[in-house]
Amino acid sequence: MTRTPAPYGTWPSPVDAALVAADAGRPDFPGTVGAELWWTEPRPGEGGRHALLRLRGDGDGEPESVLPPPWDVRTRVMEYGGAAWAGAPRAEGGPLLVFAHHADQRLYALEPDAPGAAPRPLTPVSPVGQGLRWADPVVLPARGQVWCVLEEFTGDAPTDVRRVLAAVPLDGSAAHDRAAVRELTAPTHDFVTGPRLDPDGRRAAWLAWDHPRMPWDGTELRLAHVTGDGRLTDARTVLGGPAESVAQVEWAADGTLLAVTDRTGWWNLHRVDPAGGAPVSLWPCEEECAGPLWRVGQRWFAPLPEGPVAVLHGQGGQRLGILDPHAGELVDASGPWTEWAAALAVEGTRVIGVAAAPDRAFEIVELDTQTGHCRVLARPHTDRVDPAYYPEPVERTFTGADGRAVHAQVYPPRHPEHTGQPGELPPYVVWVHGGPTGRAPLVLDLGIAYFTSRGIGVAEVNYGGSTGYGRAYRERLRGAWGVVDVEDCATVALGLVAEGAADRSRLAIRGGSAGGWTSAVSLTSPAAEGVYACAAISYPVLEPEGWAGGGTHDFESRYLDSLIGDVERDAERYRERSPVRHADRVRVPFLLLQGLDDPICPPEQCERFLAALERRAGAPPPPHTYLTFEGESHGFRRAETIARCAEAELALYAQVFGFADAAGTD
Numbered sequence: 001m002t003r004t005p006a007p008y009g010t011w012p013s014p015v016d017a018a019l020v021a022a023d024a025g026r027p028d029f030p031g032t033v034g035a036e037l038w039w040t041e042p043r044p045g046e047g048g049r050h051a052l053l054r055l056r057g058d059g060d061g062e063p064e065s066v067l068p069p070p071w072d073v074r075t076r077v078m079e080y081g082g083a084a085w086a087g088a089p090r091a092e093g094g095p096l097l098v099f100a101h102h103a104d105q106r107l108y109a110l111e112p113d114a115p116g117a118a119p120r121p122l123t124p125v126s127p128v129g130q131g132l133r134w135a136d137p138v139v140l141p142a143r144g145q146v147w148c149v150l151e152e153f154t155g156d157a158p159t160d161v162r163r164v165l166a167a168v169p170l171d172g173s174a175a176h177d178r179a180a181v182r183e184l185t186a187p188t189h190d191f192v193t194g195p196r197l198d199p200d201g202r203r204a205a206w207l208a209w210d211h212p213r214m215p216w217d218g219t220e221l222r223l224a225h226v227t228g229d230g231r232l233t234d235a236r237t238v239l240g241g242p243a244e245s246v247a248q249v250e251w252a253a254d255g256t257l258l259a260v261t262d263r264t265g266w267w268n269l270h271r272v273d274p275a276g277g278a279p280v281s282l283w284p285c286e287e288e289c290a291g292p293l294w295r296v297g298q299r300w301f302a303p304l305p306e307g308p309v310a311v312l313h314g315q316g317g318q319r320l321g322i323l324d325p326h327a328g329e330l331v332d333a334s335g336p337w338t339e340w341a342a343a344l345a346v347e348g349t350r351v352i353g354v355a356a357a358p359d360r361a362f363e364i365v366e367l368d369t370q371t372g373h374c375r376v377l378a379r380p381h382t383d384r385v386d387p388a389y390y391p392e393p394v395e396r397t398f399t400g401a402d403g404r405a406v407h408a409q410v411y412p413p414r415h416p417e418h419t420g421q422p423g424e425l426p427p428y429v430v431w432v433h434g435g436p437t438g439r440a441p442l443v444l445d446l447g448i449a450y451f452t453s454r455g456i457g458v459a460e461v462n463y464g465g466s467t468g469y470g471r472a473y474r475e476r477l478r479g480a481w482g483v484v485d486v487e488d489c490a491t492v493a494l495g496l497v498a499e500g501a502a503d504r505s506r507l508a509i510r511g512g513s514a515g516g517w518t519s520a521v522s523l524t525s526p527a528a529e530g531v532y533a534c535a536a537i538s539y540p541v542l543e544p545e546g547w548a549g550g551g552t553h554d555f556e557s558r559y560l561d562s563l564i565g566d567v568e569r570d571a572e573r574y575r576e577r578s579p580v581r582h583a584d585r586v587r588v589p590f591l592l593l594q595g596l597d598d599p600i601c602p603p604e605q606c607e608r609f610l611a612a613l614e615r616r617a618g619a620p621p622p623p624h625t626y627l628t629f630e631g632e633s634h635g636f637r638r639a640e641t642i643a644r645c646a647e648a649e650l651a652l653y654a655q656v657f658g659f660a661d662a663a664g665t666d
Contacts, residue, residue, distance in 0.1 A: 003419040008426040008455035008503075009659035011418040014385040015449045017643035017650075021045075023446040024642050026362035027053075027354050027379050029297065032347035033097070034089030037377060039364065040073050048637025050074045052085060052099060054112070055378055063378050066112055071119070072102035077135035077151045077163075078555040079600055079634070083194070083297025086146065088139040096170075098122065098137050098146045105133045106175075107146065107168055121175040122146070122168050129153025129160055132178075134168070136194025136297040143230055144170050147184065147195050149296055158599065159554045162187040165195055165206060167230060184232045185224075191215070191555070192222075193296045198251045202226050203274070205249045205257060207240075207293075212558035215293035216437050216467070216474065218242040221249050221259055223274055238276050245471075247290035252303040252325075258282075260290040260300060265471045267291070269301055269311055269323065282325045287313045291342055291467050292437045298342035302351065304369060310351040312340050316395065316407060316468045317442050320344075320353055322369055333367045335374040336360065339441045352377065356443035358393050384446070388416035391452040393442060400464075400491040404476070407462040407469060408492045409442050412501070413455045420455065425503040427657050428457040428496055430489050430532075432511030432518045436477060436563070439468045450646055456653060457502060463488035463518075481563035482544075482577035483527065485518045490528045506657045508534045510649065512593075513601060513634065516540025517579075520609075523590065524582040534656040536649045538593040539634055542605040543580040545571070553599050580605070583612035589623040591652045593645050595632030603628060625652070 025042030028050075032038070037055040042048065049072035053063045067073070075084040085099035094113025101108055101119070108119035126132045130153045137148035150166035165184040174180035185192065189208035196205045204226050209219040221239035224232040239259055240246040247267055249259045257272040261279065267290035270279035283289075289311050290300040300318075301311040309325055312318040320333040320340045337355035341362065345352045349369045356362040360381040367374050391411035400406040413426045420426055429451065433440040440460035448458050462468065464484040465477025477484050489509060496502035509532045511519045516537045522528040523535055541547050548560040548567045565573050575581050594606045606626065613621040627648060629641045636642050653659065 005421045006418045008420050011415045011455045013453035015453050017646040020446050020450050020646045021639040021642035027364050029083050030345045030352050032345055033087035033095045044639035073099045074102040075100040075135040077133045079553045080294050082135045082295035086137040086139045088141050098139050100134050107134045124176050124178050129156050149194050159557050161554050163192050212561040216245050219246045221246045239272050247293050253305045262471050283323055287315055288468055289313045299344045300342045302344040302346040339443050361444050389453040390449055398492050398495045401487050406488045406491050409460040411448055411452050411458040413452050413457050426457045427506035428502040429508040430493050431460045432515035434513035434515045436465045436514040439466045459492050461489045461492045478562055479565055482521045486522050486525050486527045490531045507532050510536035512538035520579040524579045524585040534588050535590040539598055539601045542609045545574045580609050580612050584616040589656055592626045594628050596628050596630050598634045600634040
């Protein structure tokens, strides 16, 4: 088909904002209860709640939504949450499920097959601070308990919090009695993950770490004996430390203790000696077999009953492989999926995960390790529009400052019926991922297609500090947040210009959270002066001094120690990089998007930034739009919010880049 020339940005597209909103989110935390598969998934059209889904039998039926609105299976532990449910099969009466409900953060028990089944509370509501929260549960019917992480606020400040492992009675006796919750560990560490019990139930392993470290800086693998009456004794550290990140721990069926550690510079799978001897690498490689532990309960590997281990691995994207730990051989799963989420589950010879590719959204996929066959169990990808409107991304490595490699994914404009006009170069938007310790996955994202199908290119930058490329790459950002990330994003933007792929006068930058910080600093830093014509900034960090001085939640309250430096000793560094302090340097239009219920990046930062803009001398502030959203927290979940933000961002580019009809649809 001959494509008709038309100005970039004006191509009509069937990928509208409503479709972007409906496609937001992915299935998460799959797990097996007996032979059944259970998981959670977001429902943007239902206020952003997370539904609990069930797939019975061999997976050939249709998934069932177990709880109606407004039940929302989501925990706020460390604010980013984690595993919020667990279950156990029973000989009679069907499975027993336990889950955390987002609205009150209580644990509830559910017997879905019982007549008139309804959730019943297991834990109380605390009037202190932000209450009691629970995550990463393990249901132990024989003990009549669920073991999990307890996060308990002891005062009104966001850092007035303690975390321990706890045992909650399944009989409901703690529903109104905090004293009935038995603490399994002392609050000797600032952070812990949920317990992993060995096959005999006689040993428990978990991870712990302390401020100012983040879990990708250094964690400890803790091991304890479990007494007959369910107490943990002789707790000790057997792996890890301040400069070694252990990302996950599990027990194999034969009682072998397995963990992923980055002691070699890469997160690799190791066999751990419970006596504290040197761990043994099971598959040494310059690839990552784990990632940053932003949420408790993430699983990058899962032991199979007969000895092999399902493990994710790769540089950048992570594929699923089956490792023979004795032979040290790994075989990749077949199929089109190139990116697997940290959400593996195992039942018998089946491995279940959440996987996607550049041309398909995240699906729940099963690998039968006996046959090697993969199939989609749930949430199968469906093309909502003609795939000819999808972008075709290219993985790239650019050369940045000091000759360093900068990884990126470039999504050129693509349309089945249109191309750019002769002599015209496309506009490009640099997308900055959050974290900043994170990575942009190379998967189908209708949020990207919304722009590329209209003639706007997108470049996702996995700047220095991103995960997926080893510890050394991750630590490039140490002390350099607001410098390395800004430089690397500018490197990619200007690199596309130098290649003749992008219009120098029509470059933009956008991002949320840490990506919002990089976008904002890119408007105020000399390192990116004059690069971008506009920016879209969502729920950002804008005043690092205030953020580090009690202006955020506990988990990240010391994060800037490693990203920028000591808030007192390196005060000048904080001031120099602060967008609030340098609002007078902003010269281009921008869009600012903020949830009003955000405990991580509170709206006060946006308000101080806008006030600083108004106070600047010599010139009025550049054109800007500030949109706030009641009921939205850190990361938008409601369909109407997501759609409104997409439309506002497109309107910004239309205004700045001069599009005649940017919102055209088929």
